[in-house]
Amino acid sequence: MYSDNLVHIWITLLGRPANKIASLLVENYGSLREAYLVKSYTDVTCEIRNNRLLCQRLMDESIKDRAARIYERVLEKGVKITHVFREDYPEDLKNIFDPPFVLYYYGKLPDKNTTLLSVVGSRKCSAYGRKVTYDMCFNIAKHGVGIVSGMAKGIDARAHVGCLDANGYTIAVLGGGPDNIYPLENEVIYYRIKENGLVLSEYPPGTMPLKHHFPARNRIIAGLGKGLLVCEAGKKSGAMITVNFAINEGRDIFSVPGNIDSSYSEGCNSLIKAGACIATSFIDVLEGLNLIEGRKIAGTVGWLNGLDKEEAMVADLIYKGVKIEDICSKTGLDSARVVAITTILEVKGILGRDRHGNLHVVI
Template structure:
């Protein structure tokens, strides 16, 4: 359990993190010169900080960090159970520490998962077949004790996290924004579920919006935390291929799902296969390469009983039975808004009460 306030050490790191234009490279340089975060903040006169090569303007900005903003961020993080882990702390993940450009600071919410881990990345606009296969592979790996690592984005990332949760397994989401920001907004339920039973990680200061420039940096952490990277569906020049490049630089295994040669959304992942990535069609293919000795340990969560469902949940479930319904028909029959129905369906999926089928159709899962 995390205390309801940050330690003095965490507050010191938070002050640096909130300083405008002070990034991870400067944090590394400050620590190299002064030896510890305590020594860095012991005397924050600009002349002393300039010994680490900081410009006078940047050196002056550290002690001038707005106290009100610092304390507000600290309260927000403490309420969410967020802890700060620096590169120099004993519990910083060793795999990530060994990459060429490691983060100086991580914001972590949830339970830090055990090894081993597999990163799963792919298109935000992936087809239903790719999403379904990704979910199945992630579920099967998570059932064997593999932590599924992804970026909480739409499409493949979402399918990967959902697959891990289907198996009641470990999953970790690396964010391209502050850990107090939910992006994309439609993944709010998934975000909260991962915060509850998995792990959320960010290297960006609280309040940082999901700027496009953050995501390549996020991707190096996704691959850096994993033993291997699975590219499920990716077009040429996509962010998923950037993650694959990081993986190769970091000495990780790269896997890819094959796609149609006529489908441009699969051109990047098919190119990876031509370049020597492992061709994958099921979880066993990955296990044989990375974790051939993992024990068989399937875990299947029970579906929620009606007694544990809200009135809105039941309004969505009521029209669902053996016959799958399109989401628009569920909206019509339930009388709820499309946004409400989408959020409830995701919640019910994570709880094992419904399953999503291709074409945005949903079917009820009967327990027993």
């Protein structure tokens, strides 16, 4: 049994970085197929012989047997494959440090014209974080931007669902094989993404989601997006690993501010202090990615659609020029609730602030 996919799987088993190994083999044998057909030491070139470990692995038939078993499982599970030399391999990912040599996936790879935004945050998150993430990703997806995340519980899950509910395109980058649903509580989300987006992994089908896989997969999440949005994360959150990858790859970092007394928001607030773009609305992200022009003050017909009763009431009063302190007396809401509502309205893109910090309605 021989195929190009089998050979590319075999390359990933020879060592890392697989891209450099593949290039070295092509230089020495003219093609990966010819390298795969090497059987004995006499067939090994002098340059490869100087790399003792690679030389041994090149002739190791057990590695080819393992590649064949993986390929059989790929066929059995209906998993698709692309590799770094193919045109359909995501261009932005191809250009990162140590891009995955092979990608296993279900669904549809992004086309060249799709703009992607990576979204991360903590598994343990607040109700505020979940709502902000959903609203941000829903509205960003409505503007044609795809959402990339890791399908973990918490922020990741809300990012995917927000995008899917907006009929958008979303990519789940897994820490196990593409056929391994993890965590199981996100099974419904997994199948929605598989049907309408892309389930992606550098690990072959059947691979369990081991702990050390997740930091490695974070480079893929960071690499796929034009920018990275951190919705809610503590200082020691795994999301901060993805931030470091994104910074190293020159991606724009957007951070949603949170309660200064909440440990859930320590990471986001520290990123803002360090110079990340503050994201109080999805419009901040779209502007930062140069996808829309600046905001316009407005009160257009239908702009209250989709808001709950309290949100619509507060937004309408702000549009009419009522001050925050007077909104409490007019609505019967306490000040803390009004502040919470205005923050949510900013995230939804209903409210913005002028250069003096005053709230106004935007489109």
